[in-house]
Amino acid sequence: MEKNKVNMVAxxxxxxxxxxxxxxxxxxxxxxxxxxLWPLPFATSCCGIEFMATMASxxxxxxxxxxxxxFSPRQADMxxxxxxxxxxxxxxxxxxxxxxxxxxWVIAVGAxxxxxxxxxxxxxLQGIDKVIPVDxxxxxxxxxxxxIVDGVMQLQELVKSESQRRRHSxxxxxxxxxxxxx
Amino acid sequence: xxxxxxxxxxxLQETFGDHVKxxxxxxxxxxxxxxxxxxxxxxxxxxxxxxxxxxxxxxxCGVHYPDSNLNEQFCVVYHLHNWYENKRIRVxxxxxxxxxxxxxxxxxxxxxxxxxxxxFDFYGINFDGHxxxxxxxxxxxxxxFPMRKEFPMEDSGRTDKDDRFFGRTINNATI
Numbered sequence: 001m002e003k004n005k006v007n008m009v010a011x012x013x014x015x016x017x018x019x020x021x022x023x024x025x026x027x028x029x030x031x032x033x034x035x036x037l038w039p040l041p042f043a044t045s046c047c048g049i050e051f052m053a054t055m056a057s058x059x060x061x062x063x064x065x066x067x068x069x070x071f072s073p074r075q076a077d078m079x080x081x082x083x084x085x086x087x088x089x090x091x092x093x094x095x096x097x098x099x100x101x102x103x104x105w106v107i108a109v110g111a112x113x114x115x116x117x118x119x120x121x122x123x124x125l126q127g128i129d130k131v132i133p134v135d136x137x138x139x140x141x142x143x144x145x146x147x148i149v150d151g152v153m154q155l156q157e158l159v160k161s162e163s164q165r166r167r168h169s170x171x172x173x174x175x176x177x178x179x180x181x182x
Numbered sequence: 183x184x185x186x187x188x189x190x191x192x193x194l195q196e197t198f199g200d201h202v203k204x205x206x207x208x209x210x211x212x213x214x215x216x217x218x219x220x221x222x223x224x225x226x227x228x229x230x231x232x233x234x235x236x237x238x239x240x241x242x243c244g245v246h247y248p249d250s251n252l253n254e255q256f257c258v259v260y261h262l263h264n265w266y267e268n269k270r271i272r273v274x275x276x277x278x279x280x281x282x283x284x285x286x287x288x289x290x291x292x293x294x295x296x297x298x299x300x301x302f303d304f305y306g307i308n309f310d311g312h313x314x315x316x317x318x319x320x321x322x323x324x325x326x327f328p329m330r331k332e333f334p335m336e337d338s339g340r341t342d343k344d345d346r347f348f349g350r351t352i353n354n355a356t357i
Contacts, residue, residue, distance in 0.1 A: 088321040122328045123320060 009035055026164050033077070033103070034159040035065035037152070040076035042096060044083030047110035047142040051082050054145040064152055073099040078155065079132075082142075084112040085125045097132045098181060102167050105159065107151050108134045111141040133175055185267040187212040190234060197227055213272045221258075221275040222285040228262055228271065229290055236262035236271060239287075242297035244305035248279070248331045255279030256307055260287070277307065286312040304329035 012031055014023030039061070041051055054061050055069065070076035073096045085093055097106070108128050111117035114137045116126035128134060135158055138151035166172055176182075190212065191205045201220040206213055216224045228236040240261040247255055256277040263270050277284055286309040287294045298309040299318040306327035309315055317324065326333060 086321075088319075122324075122326075122333070 027160075029164060030160040030162060033162075034156040037064075037066050037078045037105070037155065037159065038068050038070045038076050039066050039078045039080050039152075040070050040073055040096070040100070042079060042081045042083075042093065044085060044089070045112065047082035047113070047140075050142045050145055051080065051109065051148060054148045059145040059149060061149060061152065064149070064156065066152065073097070074101060076100055077104060078152075079104065079106045080109055080148075081106065081113040081128050082109040084117065084119055085128055086123050087125050088123070090125050090128075090131045093128060094131045094181075103159075103162070105135045105155055106132060107136045107138060107155055109138045109148055109151065110143055111139065114139065117141060131179065132181075133179060185234070185264060185269045190228075190271065193231065193234065194224065194227070198224060208272075211270050211272050213274065215274045215276070218275050218277055218284055221260075221273065222287060222290075224273060225260060225262070225287055226290055228273070234264070235266055236264045236269075238263040238265055239291040239293055239297075240270070242287075242294055242301065244301040244307050244329070246305060246330050250276075250279075252279045253277075256282040256305060258284055258301065258307060281308075282306065283308040283310055285310050286315075288312055303327070306330065 009031065011021070012023050012027035014021055014027075041048065043049075043051055053059060061067075066078070073079070077100075079097060079100060081093065097104070106128075108114045112119060112124070113128050114134075116124050118141075120126070125131065136151050136155045138147055140147050143151075187205075187207065191214070194202045194214065198216070198220055201217040202214055202224060204213075204215045225236075228234050240263050242258065242260050245257040245259065247257065254276040256279065258275050258277065260273040260275075261270065262273065275284060282305070284307065286298055288298065288309075289311070295313070296318060298312050299315060301307050302309060302312075302315050303317045303320055304327055316322070320328065
């Protein structure tokens with residue numbers, strides 16, 4: 001038989017027996033979440049163009065379970081902020097983040113979203129972590145699609161290992177409170 | 183017959199006398215300066231006088247000259263265009279440094295609405311009679327006027343950018 005070239009996601013640690021497989025619920029849920037992250041692209045400049053390449057056939061982010069790009073924050077798991085965010089746009093970004101339901105993750109793609117980049121000026125927000133918490137930063141100006149895919153894979157690792165209790169923990173509530181998010 | 187700069191100058195001087203001055207051609211464009219209290223009427227005249235017919239406002243913007251006399255620290259520049267003769271003209275007016283104020287020309291050109299808002303946003307120039315003089319590009323909470331020369335290039339109180347990583351310290355290697 002011809003060797004199958006399809007890469008399947010490995011099963012988590014557990015006990016295999018005749019007709020059963022036992023593992024921790026955390027790991028099953030983490031596996032499911034990590035491989036079906038629905039992205040919400042918040043693209044404001046050239047990093048957004050790189051993201052379009054990332055979603056297209058050549059790089060194909062769908063291979064990692066992010067087939068369905070959600071343009072409603074209510075159905076998205078992963079907010080990708082790509083590009084310069086001006087101070088005037090900061091409340092809108094924040095509102096988009098607030099509309100996402102838990103669990104939610106954020107990737108800051110590119111120098112501008114991560115730190116303001118070259119725009120060290122009165123009108124530009126110096127990194128989106130001034131208004132919302134960020135899970136993964138992707139460097140580059142703009143980053144290549146490989147880097148964006150790498151950022152998504154880093155996030156998948158976070159999602160896989162995230163405890164089901166994290167979103168109810170005191171630390172997490174404290175983090176949100178530090179951003180004045182309910 | 184083409185519209186000559188000399189004819190424009192004569193007509194303006196007949197009507198406004200000493201309030202219009204420093205006629206010259208700069209960068210292939212006819213320029214004049216008008217006193218702040220007549221500039222509205224100068225533009226109205228340029229637009230409505232049939233032989234001049236400058237019926238299009240190309241641009242309106244501000245300039246800051248902090249080192250000039252107190253009464254000439256701000257400048258508002260109007261670019262007008264006569265489509266029939268393809269003749270352009272630039273009208274400048276100088277304003278007081280502490281209380282820059284000039285009459286709005288929105289009643290003459292509707293397109294001046296957003297241009298005057300932008301000029302207010304960046305220079306704090308007050309356009310008297312403007313229907314909605316609020317910030318247009320910058321965030322509403324902003325209290326300063328960023329294109330004024332005294333506005334600092336960088337925020338001095340910031341903590342997020344380490345000078346060592348931006349080549350701003352004298353010797354980066356030893357720190």
